[in-house]
Amino acid sequence: MKRLAFWATIIFFSMGMLATNIHFAKASGTVYIRADGSIDPTSAPISTVDNVTYTFSDSIYDSIVIERDNIIVDGANYTVQGSGSGTGIYLSNRNNATIKNVEILGFSYGLRLYRSSNIMLKHDEMFFNTFNFDVTGGTISHFIHDIDASNSVNGKPIYYLVNLRGVSVPSDAGYVALVNSTDIIVDGATLENNVQGVLLAYTTNSFITRNIIVNNSYGIWCFESYSNVISGNSIEDNSQAGVSLDWHSSENTVCVNTVLNSRWGIAISYSSDNTIRENRIESYGVNKIGVYIYESPYNIVYRNDIKTDWNGIYVFWSPKQLIYQNYITGNNRGIYISYSSPNNTILENVFQDNDEGIHMEHSEYNHVYHNNFINNTYRHATCWTSSPNTWDDGYPSGGNYWNDYNGTDFYCGPYQNETGSDGIGDTPYNIYQDNIDNFPLMNPYAVHDIEIKGSIEKTVVPEGYSKQLFINFTIANHGQQAETTNFTLHSEMLHYNTILTLQGNENLLLVFALNVSELAKGNYSISATIMPVQGETITADNGYTENLVITIPGDVDGDFDVDIFDIVRITNAYATKIGDLKFNPQSDLDGDGVITIFDVVICASHYGQEDP
Numbered sequence: 001m002k003r004l005a006f007w008a009t010i011i012f013f014s015m016g017m018l019a020t021n022i023h024f025a026k027a028s029g030t031v032y033i034r035a036d037g038s039i040d041p042t043s044a045p046i047s048t049v050d051n052v053t054y055t056f057s058d059s060i061y062d063s064i065v066i067e068r069d070n071i072i073v074d075g076a077n078y079t080v081q082g083s084g085s086g087t088g089i090y091l092s093n094r095n096n097a098t099i100k101n102v103e104i105l106g107f108s109y110g111l112r113l114y115r116s117s118n119i120m121l122k123h124d125e126m127f128f129n130t131f132n133f134d135v136t137g138g139t140i141s142h143f144i145h146d147i148d149a150s151n152s153v154n155g156k157p158i159y160y161l162v163n164l165r166g167v168s169v170p171s172d173a174g175y176v177a178l179v180n181s182t183d184i185i186v187d188g189a190t191l192e193n194n195v196q197g198v199l200l201a202y203t204t205n206s207f208i209t210r211n212i213i214v215n216n217s218y219g220i221w222c223f224e225s226y227s228n229v230i231s232g233n234s235i236e237d238n239s240q241a242g243v244s245l246d247w248h249s250s251e252n253t254v255c256v257n258t259v260l261n262s263r264w265g266i267a268i269s270y271s272s273d274n275t276i277r278e279n280r281i282e283s284y285g286v287n288k289i290g291v292y293i294y295e296s297p298y299n300i301v302y303r304n305d306i307k308t309d310w311n312g313i314y315v316f317w318s319p320k321q322l323i324y325q326n327y328i329t330g331n332n333r334g335i336y337i338s339y340s341s342p343n344n345t346i347l348e349n350v351f352q353d354n355d356e357g358i359h360m361e362h363s364e365y366n367h368v369y370h371n372n373f374i375n376n377t378y379r380h381a382t383c384w385t386s387s388p389n390t391w392d393d394g395y396p397s398g399g400n401y402w403n404d405y406n407g408t409d410f411y412c413g414p415y416q417n418e419t420g421s422d423g424i425g426d427t428p429y430n431i432y433q434d435n436i437d438n439f440p441l442m443n444p445y446a447v448h449d450i451e452i453k454g455s456i457e458k459t460v461v462p463e464g465y466s467k468q469l470f471i472n473f474t475i476a477n478h479g480q481q482a483e484t485t486n487f488t489l490h491s492e493m494l495h496y497n498t499i500l501t502l503q504g505n506e507n508l509l510l511v512f513a514l515n516v517s518e519l520a521k522g523n524y525s526i527s528a529t530i531m532p533v534q535g536e537t538i539t540a541d542n543g544y545t546e547n548l549v550i551t552i553p554g555d556v557d558g559d560f561d562v563d564i565f566d567i568v569r570i571t572n573a574y575a576t577k578i579g580d581l582k583f584n585p586q587s588d589l590d591g592d593g594v595i596t597i598f599d600v601v602i603c604a605s606h607y608g609q610e611d612p
């Protein structure tokens with residue numbers, strides 16, 4: 001099908017505006033620029049006089065493989081054209097090469113840089129390749145290249161950012177790479193037909209949002225990249241992974257994305273402490289996995305909707321995941337825990353209409369409780385392990401709800417021998433072989449979980465700041481029923497305490513205006529808590545703390561001096577306003593909601609001051 005689609009595209013294209021550029025010439029065989037400088041075959045329309053600069057004298061209708069370092073390949077605006085397979089130009093383990101003025105089309109892969117360093121691309125155009133562009137490697141030098149926006153994929157510029165901080169990628173991007181960079185925003189681009197839609201290598205604190213990322217091999221590929229946020233993207237039909245967090249890519253957050261039809265919706269490999277939340281992940285077809293966790297401990301997966309024809313969540317060689325409040329439906333196996341994946345905690349999920357809810361193999365000390373197992377057609381859970389896992393949380397907390405449990409509830413107590421019902425079945429539920437839920441729930445488990453999120457207007461505030469400083473709290477009830485909690489705000493400026501009642505699934509907004517004008521220079525802490533409600537297990541999200549710095553006017557980064565770094569922060573956010581992703585509230589020194597020359601003036605007028 002793929003191939004047919006490709007030719008349909010080419011035919012359409014050949015009837016179009018660039019028809020004269022298309023020649024279906026017979027493939028001539030792969031052309032090599034050999035390590036010794038020779039061109040193989042010698043009949044290829046490439047010439048060199050110094051074995052350094054290689055210039056095309058005609059188009060080439062097959063692949064080119066470059067085996068020599070320290071060269072310049074000048075396509076002289078000719079094309080390298082394939083017939084639907086192979087790679088246009090391939091550089092593997094090369095150093096210091098320039099490829100310029102060439103059009104590459106009609107291959108599976110247009111231009112690939114594999115474990116190569118110091119490559120310059122100029123005026124190269126890749127189009128109508130299944131995957132136009134690819135950069136892959138294993139060390140930082142494999143990603144340090146000089147590739148500017150004169151290069152394009154499908155007519156859109158490549159933005160290949162190296163060693164940058166605090167910039168936004170233009171939304172007309174066709175391919176985006178962030179290398180050894182921090183504080184970068186990729187917002188609103190449509191990225192398609194590359195090996196990576198977005199490549200992050202050695203990149204931190206960056207924000208990938210509201211992009212459409214389709215028909216790549218990897219929608220977003222993160223390598224040695226941490227503390228990035230991937231949020232609100234539409235990630236579809238990427239053949240390998242929608243999002244891949246690979247090789248020491250830790251502490252990233254992947255949230256509120258739609259991830260459809262990839263082999264692995266979200267893949268985590270050799271990486272820890274990532275958060276995967278509130279995504280819709282669906283894939284249809286054999287061997288498709290919603291969330292794939294491979295050799296990666298301590299990731300948190302929650303409140304996702306996961307629906308695949310194979311494994312909803314596949315945990316392989318990975319201990320200590322926390323998987324909760326996911327809606328896992330219609331999978332072959334809802335969660336598949338395999339090969340030495342101990343100590344995972346699985347709670348408060350719904351497993352419905354899967355062939356199997358949970359399938360465990362060779363993995364011990366997993367703890368599964370407070371889940372709802374409903375109409376899983378083959379079996380609710382299967383467990384092939386040498387010792388059983390734990391399927392309840394003791395008494396009276398209880399185990400799971402199994403919709404085919406047919407026991408009764410006339411008794412209570414840890415031995416279920418005292419008169420009076422307690423919502424827990426009087427006899428254990430036999431899950432599989434030695435695996436037993438000692439305290440099966442008589443009714444579906446009802447989630448009790450409230451959460452607080454806070455956001456303060458600015459965290460670095462000039463001494464004597466005369467405006468009110470606003471702090472917002474959103475308090476969410478993730479359960480279906482009303483909850484009552486005690487809210488407490490602690491700060492130097494204000495102590496506040498109140499009882500709150502939230503209806504099922506309600507979000508409540510609390511706004512406080514703090515007066516900070518009297519505060520002396522220094523560090524202050526603001527914290528807020530909501531008291532856990534009855535039956536609440538997830539309590540890490542019941543508190544908020546933020547550090548507030550009162551400092552010299554003009555000090556943007558809060559280190560108690562006014563220097564060039566403060567000026568740079570202002571200029572990085574220059575001309576932005578509240579609501580813009582690049583807006584930095586710390587840079588808005590006069591607090592008028594816009595970063596203007598007046599903020600620069602304040603900074604400049606205190607320039608050189610430091611404290612103490």
Ligand SMILES: [Ca+2]
Pocket residue numbers: 408409410411412416420421422423424425426
């Ligand atoms: Ca009972």
Ligand SMILES: [Ca+2]
Pocket residue numbers: 449450451536538539540541542
């Ligand atoms: Ca909570």
Ligand SMILES: [Ca+2]
Pocket residue numbers: 555556557558559560561562563565566
């Ligand atoms: Ca400073």
Ligand SMILES: [Ca+2]
Pocket residue numbers: 587588589590591592593594595596598599
């Ligand atoms: Ca301002």
